Amino acid sequence: MPQVVIANRLRDGIVVFLxxxxxxxxxVQDCAPAISPEDAEKILDLGLQxxxxxxxxxxxxxxxxxRDDGWFPIKRxxxxxxxxxxxxxxxxxxxxx
Amino acid sequence: xYRYDEYDREFVEQRAKQFARQVERRLAGELSExxxxxxxxxxxxxxxxxxxxxxxxxxxxxxxxxQLRKLAHIARVYDKGYGHWTTRxxxxxxxxxxxxxxxxLLELASVEMHGIQSSGNCIRNITADEYxxxxxxxxxxxxxxxxxxxxWSSLHPEFxxxxxxxxxxxxxxxxxxxxxxxxxxxxxxxxxxSGESGFEVFVGGGLGRTPFxxxxxxxFVATRDILAYCEAVLRVYNQLGRRDNxxxxxxxxxxxxxxxxxxxxxxxxxxxxxxxGALELAKEEVERIRMHFAPPAYESLxxxxxxxxxxxxxxxxxxxxxxxxxxxxxxxGYAIVNISCTPIGKPPGDIACDQMEALADLxxxxxxGELRVTHNQNLVFTDIRKQDLHALxxxxxxxxxxxxxxxxxxxxxxxxxxxxxxxxxxxSIPLAxxxxxxxxxxxxxxxxxxxxxxxxxxxxxxxxxxxxxxGIVGVDKKNSELYQLMLGGSADENASLGKILGPGxxxxxxxxxxxxxxxxxxxxxxxxxxxxxxxxxxxxxPFKENVYRAPA
Amino acid sequence: MPLLKDGxxxxxxxxxxxxDAEIPADRAIIVPLARWKSDRDALRGRSAGLGVRLKSDExxxxxxxxxxxxxxxxxxxxxxxxxRSYSSARLLRERYGYQGEVRAVGDVGLEQLxxxxxxxxxxxxxxxxxxxxxxxxxxxxxxxxxQPTGDGRPTVAxxxxx
Numbered sequence: 001m002p003q004v005v006i007a008n009r010l011r012d013g014i015v016v017f018l019x020x021x022x023x024x025x026x027x028v029q030d031c032a033p034a035i036s037p038e039d040a041e042k043i044l045d046l047g048l049q050x051x052x053x054x055x056x057x058x059x060x061x062x063x064x065x066x067r068d069d070g071w072f073p074i075k076r077x078x079x080x081x082x083x084x085x086x087x088x089x090x091x092x093x094x095x096x097x
Numbered sequence: 098x099y100r101y102d103e104y105d106r107e108f109v110e111q112r113a114k115q116f117a118r119q120v121e122r123r124l125a126g127e128l129s130e131x132x133x134x135x136x137x138x139x140x141x142x143x144x145x146x147x148x149x150x151x152x153x154x155x156x157x158x159x160x161x162x163x164q165l166r167k168l169a170h171i172a173r174v175y176d177k178g179y180g181h182w183t184t185r186x187x188x189x190x191x192x193x194x195x196x197x198x199x200x201x202l203l204e205l206a207s208v209e210m211h212g213i214q215s216s217g218n219c220i221r222n223i224t225a226d227e228y229x230x231x232x233x234x235x236x237x238x239x240x241x242x243x244x245x246x247x248x249w250s251s252l253h254p255e256f257x258x259x260x261x262x263x264x265x266x267x268x269x270x271x272x273x274x275x276x277x278x279x280x281x282x283x284x285x286x287x288x289x290x291s292g293e294s295g296f297e298v299f300v301g302g303g304l305g306r307t308p309f310x311x312x313x314x315x316x317f318v319a320t321r322d323i324l325a326y327c328e329a330v331l332r333v334y335n336q337l338g339r340r341d342n343x344x345x346x347x348x349x350x351x352x353x354x355x356x357x358x359x360x361x362x363x364x365x366x367x368x369x370x371x372x373x374g375a376l377e378l379a380k381e382e383v384e385r386i387r388m389h390f391a392p393p394a395y396e397s398l399x400x401x402x403x404x405x406x407x408x409x410x411x412x413x414x415x416x417x418x419x420x421x422x423x424x425x426x427x428x429x430g431y432a433i434v435n436i437s438c439t440p441i442g443k444p445p446g447d448i449a450c451d452q453m454e455a456l457a458d459l460x461x462x463x464x465x466g467e468l469r470v471t472h473n474q475n476l477v478f479t480d481i482r483k484q485d486l487h488a489l490x491x492x493x494x495x496x497x498x499x500x501x502x503x504x505x506x507x508x509x510x511x512x513x514x515x516x517x518x519x520x521x522x523x524x525s526i527p528l529a530x531x532x533x534x535x536x537x538x539x540x541x542x543x544x545x546x547x548x549x550x551x552x553x554x555x556x557x558x559x560x561x562x563x564x565x566x567x568g569i570v571g572v573d574k575k576n577s578e579l580y581q582l583m584l585g586g587s588a589d590e591n592a593s594l595g596k597i598l599g600p601g602x603x604x605x606x607x608x609x610x611x612x613x614x615x616x617x618x619x620x621x622x623x624x625x626x627x628x629x630x631x632x633x634x635x636x637x638x639p640f641k642e643n644v645y646r647a648p649a
Numbered sequence: 650m651p652l653l654k655d656g657x658x659x660x661x662x663x664x665x666x667x668x669d670a671e672i673p674a675d676r677a678i679i680v681p682l683a684r685w686k687s688d689r690d691a692l693r694g695r696s697a698g699l700g701v702r703l704k705s706d707e708x709x710x711x712x713x714x715x716x717x718x719x720x721x722x723x724x725x726x727x728x729x730x731x732x733r734s735y736s737s738a739r740l741l742r743e744r745y746g747y748q749g750e751v752r753a754v755g756d757v758g759l760e761q762l763x764x765x766x767x768x769x770x771x772x773x774x775x776x777x778x779x780x781x782x783x784x785x786x787x788x789x790x791x792x793x794x795x796q797p798t799g800d801g802r803p804t805v806a807x808x809x810x811x
Contacts, residue, residue, distance in 0.1 A: 011124070012194035013148035054126050057144055075576055077515060081146045085516035087444060087527045091177060091192075092147055104805040108793040115790045119760065135730065136760055218730065248795040248805065254767035255739055255798070258732025335736050336708070370744060375797035382806050 001063045002033035003040040004071065005047040006078055007056035015081045015093070016056060018043055024056060027093065028082040029070030098159040098467055099244045099389040101209045108251070109206045112213055116140045117199035124195075139219065139257070141212025142198060145519050149193040152215040153205060157225035157243040157267075158186035158470040158477075162457035165468065167208040169453035175201055180453070182438055182446040184510060184561060185222050185264070186470040187215055191517055213251060218259045220250035220331070224266040226274045227471040228433055230390055231479045233425035237286045237294055239269035241387050242323060245378060249324050256331050260338035261346035263331070264303070267296075271590075276472060278302045278311040278592035279564055281348045282330060284323070295319045300330060300360065301352030302592070304558035309349040310592045314361035321383070325376040329368035333360070393465040393480055398430025402483035415490050417539060421501040423486075432483050436476040436493065437500040437508065441537045444526045445511040446474030455496050463489050473510055473549075475503070505542040506550050506615065507533040510561050514554030514571065515578075521554035523571025523578035528552060531608050536615075545615055548628045551586070564588035566629045567611060568595040580607040584614065584640060585632045598637055599645050610644050617643045650774040654750070656784045661774075663700055663721060679723050682707050685715070693718050702754065705733040713745045722747065724770070726755035735768040742769035742799035762787035767798050 005018035006028075016024035017031035025031055034040040040061055047059025062078040064071040073079045084092015101109070116136070123133040137143075141152040153168070168188055172180050175197050176190040183189055193201070205211050214221055223243045230238045246265060250256070256263075268275040269286040277283030283299035295317045302311025318326045330348075337355075339345045352360045409416040424433040436456070439445040460468045460478060463485050469477040481489060493499040502508045509532065512518065514525030529552050536542055551565025555572070562568030568583040579601040586595030602610050615628075617640050622631045632640070652661040663677045672678060677698030685692065685701045692699055700721030701712055712719065722741055724734035734753070741747040752772040753765050759777065762784065777783050795805050803811075 008144055008148070011196050013144060013192075015147060051130065054124060057130050076573075076578070077146070080515060084147065085526075086524060087516060087530060102809070104793055104808060108791075108795075108805075111791050111793060118786070118790075132758070132760075218732075251795050252764075252791065253796055254764045254794075255735045255796075256732070257764055258730055258735065258761075332736055336733055340731060340733075379806065379810070381810065385809070 001074075002035050002065070002071070003043075003061045004028070004031040004033045004064050004073075005043050005059050006062045006073070006081060007047055007051070007059040010054055010057050013057075017082075018047055018050075018059075022046055022050070024050070028064070028072055031064070031071055033064050033071055098161060099156070099240070099386065105248075106206075106209070109209065109211050109213070110203075112140075112211060112252070113199070113202035113206045116202055120195060120198055135217055138217035139214060140198075140202070141215035142193070142195075143216060143519075145191065145513075145517050146515075147517065148191065149195055149198075150517070151190045151193040151198070151201065151212055152183065153188045153190075153210055153212050154215050154222045155186050155188060155210075155470045156247050157223050157229070157240055158227050158472075159240065160468050160470060162460045162466045162468070164208045164210055165453050165457040165460070167204060167210065169450040169457070171201060171204060172450040172453065179447055179449045181444075181513065182448065182470050182474040182476070184472045184474065184512075184559065185215075186224050186227070186472055187222055188470070189513075191513075216262075217257075218261050218263075219257050220253065220259075220263045220265065223247050223250070224264070224275055224280075224472060226268045226270055227469045227477050228274060228424060228479065229269060230392070231426050231428070231431075231433055232270050232274075233427050234272055235270040235427065236288065237269045238387075238390055239267040239275075239284075239286055240390050241383065242284070242286070242296075242320065243267055244386050244389070245324065245383070246327065249327070249376075253331075256335060259331070259335055260340050261343070261348075263334075263348065265327070273588075273590040273592075274471075276561075276564065276588035276592070278590070279304055279561070279588055280311060282327060283311045286320075287317075289317050293319060296323055296326075298326065298330075301349040301357065303347055303349045304561060304563050305347065306344060306556045306558075307347075307350065307353075308558065308563040308594050309353060310594060312352060312357035314357055314364060321378040321380075322372055324378060325372045325374065326364075326368055328371060328376055329364045332367055333363045337363075392428070395428045395431065395480070396482070398482065398484075400429035400483075402430065402486075405483045405486055408487040412487075415487060417543075418490055418499055418501040419486060421505065421543070422503050426480070428480075430483055432481050432486060434478040434481045434486070434489065435471075435503040436478060436498050437502055438475050438498070439473075439502065439508050439533070440497055440500040441502075441507055442530050442534045445509045445529050452496055452498060455492075456498070459489060459492055473508065475508070501539065502542060504547045504549070506536045506545055506548040506567075507542060508549075509533065510549070510551040510565065512553050512555075512559035514560075518554060518559075520557055521571070522556075522573040523554045523580065525552050525554035525560055525569075525571055528569070528571070528580065528604055528607065531604065532611055535608050535612060545619065546627060548615070549586075549588070550611070561588065562586070563594045564592060565595060566632070567614060569607060569611075572601065574601075578604060580604065582607060582610050582614070582644070584637060585629070587629055593633075596637060598641055613644045614640050650754075650776065651780050652752075653773040653775050653780040653784060655771065656781065656788075658781055662698060665702070677720070679721055682711060685712065689715070700750070700752075703734075703737060705731050705737075709737045709740045709745065716741075716745055716747045716749070719747075719749055721750040721752055721772075723752040723754045726753060726757055726761075729756040729758060729761055731756075735764065738765070738769040739799060759783040759787060763791050767794065767796075767800050767802070769799050 019025040083094040266280040267284040285297040299311030464478040511529040515521040553560030564586040581601040583595035679700035702723040
């Protein structure tokens with residue numbers, strides 16, 4: 001199962017996803033998931049280092065799957081974090097697309 | 098309402114600056130997230146699913162229009178244009194940036210507001226009857242003591258690192274609108290046989306994963322001794338409350354495990370040492386604070402307003418609103434007005450910045466510049482001349498704030514749930530909206546009558562599901578939301594905890610189940626019998642049978 | 650660990666003697682409660698300074714009758730979130746009238762200093778690069794207090810009256 005590191009950015013709390021070159025991306029579609037469990041461990045370590053460097057807070061691994069418009073979280077909690085509140089399409093990342 | 102003096106003002110400003118310094122240390126890496134967490138929580142700042150969430154205290158629900166306009170300003174400038182009233186009579190913003198916090202706290206301090214102790218393992222915002230000071234059934238105004246307790250509990254040197262959070266509520270009326278039996282300490286003002294006023298003290302109530310109704314540990318504590326008595330309770334709890342398990346750390350577990358009588362004995366022993374000491378309330382200070390809650394300049398009016406009566410006769414929508422939203426005022430010619438922030442099909446307790454500003458204007462025009470927040474996530478105008486009701490209503494209608502559902506099934510208490518909250522297991526707001534739409538028909542709602550429907554997105558019970566007449570709690574089952582139904586809860590002076598009726602439901606299933614519960618009630622109720630009384634008379638049996646009957 | 654006393658870094662004259670370890674002659678020592686209870690008489694007979702360290706779940710009532718013999722009571726914070734020792738400090742000062750040193754040990758940091766001071770602590774083993782600066786920062790943070798405690802600082806209510 002591909003996994004991505006998801007966290008909140010320290011300064012503004014915005015949900016971010018670990019992309020290529022250790023960059024934190026605001027859109028889940030731009031994330032760089034790990035395919036193997038070994039790689040997942042590596043990217044989580046990058047996330048934890050970023051937490052120690054005051055970049056993000058609470059990095060965790062989340063399962064993602066490939067959809068028509070790119071990677072998207074499987075679990076409801078992370079899906080809501082990637083999109084926004086389900087009852088208000090005008091809020092969160094879903095409003096910015 | 099209470100207004101800050103120079104000391105209170107200085108206190109809040111110092112605290113805002115202190116937090117600015119702590120934010121700086123955090124951003125500079127001098128504080129780890131682990132070290133910073135309790136500091137930001139002590140200032141009301143959580144990290145939720147989408148962003149930081151800031152909880153701002155509205156002390157015992159009292160708000161003036163300057164403050165409401167400031168909340169609107171913060172919603173517009175620092176958030177996404179709306180806020181959310183909570184069950185602790187507070188306001189929450191959901192999209193706050195840590196970078197903005199120092200500025201926001203200074204903005205709040207400028208209108209005598211803050212987020213101090215709106216979270217964390219300390220004494221939280223004191224809550225009270227939303228009709229305090231004006232209710233016809235009130236014995237004494239609890240706000241005086243709320244304010245004294247607020248000051249005593251602010252940055253308490255001994256009680257800022259308690260085993261767990263600590264909630265205090267006070268009622269001064271016969272009918273308990275403050276849910277005091279669901280609090281760590283619940284205080285009920287009453288008079289003893291010699292006409293002296295004091296408090297009955299309940300401890301160990303609370304919801305969450307192990308709910309309890311509070312137990313009375315003392316029938317009477319004279320008002321002047323209430324700080325000393327609370328300090329004794331808190332000291333026993335601080336020393337003996339469990340710290341080995343977060344889920345067993347509330348005072349309710351301590352009281353349950355040792356027994357209320359044994360707990361009371363320890364409190365009495367401690368109280369013996371400290372009563373008549375430095376915490377005894379000085380008359381002058383009590384009177385100084387009481388002055389802040391002096392009634393506004395009421396006009397002397399007849400209790401019946403002929404204008405109102407003819408307006409009601411001419412306008413059925415207005416009459417419906419009056420029938421549901423008004424409560425009896427102690428001053429003739431005035432009414433208490435409930436303003437619903439839970440319109441049909443909308444998130445309970447959410448309010449837009451434009452609505453806040455418009456309400457501030459209305460409160461200035463009609464309500465002496467003040468308003469109240471209720472633990473049911475609605476608002477109250479406490480002092481409306483009956484002759485003004487129609488004019489007020491006409492202005493509420495276009496604002497979307499005239500829903501006449503006070504105490505009806507669509508007047509739901511609902512936590513933010515998985516749409517916002519990092520602790521939630523299931524969504525709650527979309528379900529509240531669906532149930533509300535199912536019961537949207539006003540006539541049907543009124544036919545059903547008083548039902549409190551409370552909804553939480555996890556067992557932590559921020560939506561008070563245990564004390565809803567109908568309670569719903571969401572759980573996560575393999576990435577599907579499952580909702581459990583409980584019946585028979587109540588938060589008033591006859592508080593009881595709801596019992597789970599049977600297996601849970603999916604989102605559509607639970608809406609149908611609620612409807613079946615209501616239909617069963619309508620079928621079997623006796624003349625004039627409220628839902629909760631029917632349930633208490635017949636028990637879960639008939640409800641269970643109808644809800645779980647296989648489709649024919 | 651640096652010892653901060655009355656706002657100044659000081660040499661700590663006391664050493665901790667853990668468990669059944671041998672007691673150094675002529676050194677001021679701080680012993681755990683259990684050791685105090687078992688060796689009370691012998692410890693009392695020494696001429697060097699003596700202190701007792703209470704864990705956060707040990708009540709100061711246990712040493713209330715012995716306080717005349719003790720130059721230091723060290724109260725432990727296993728983690729800063731464990732606030733039991735705040736109650737212990739207040740009881741020592743306010744109930745038992747203890748005048749000696751009340752020392753905060755364990756997870757002690759800048760952000761807790763002002764609470765500790767008000768509860769009656771006057772010495773702090775603080776984990777910091779610059780304890781004196783921390784002290785100054787904490788002093789500047791908050792000067793308004795609502796609660797009467799044994800440190801005798803005027804409360805807001807008292808200031809209002811005057």
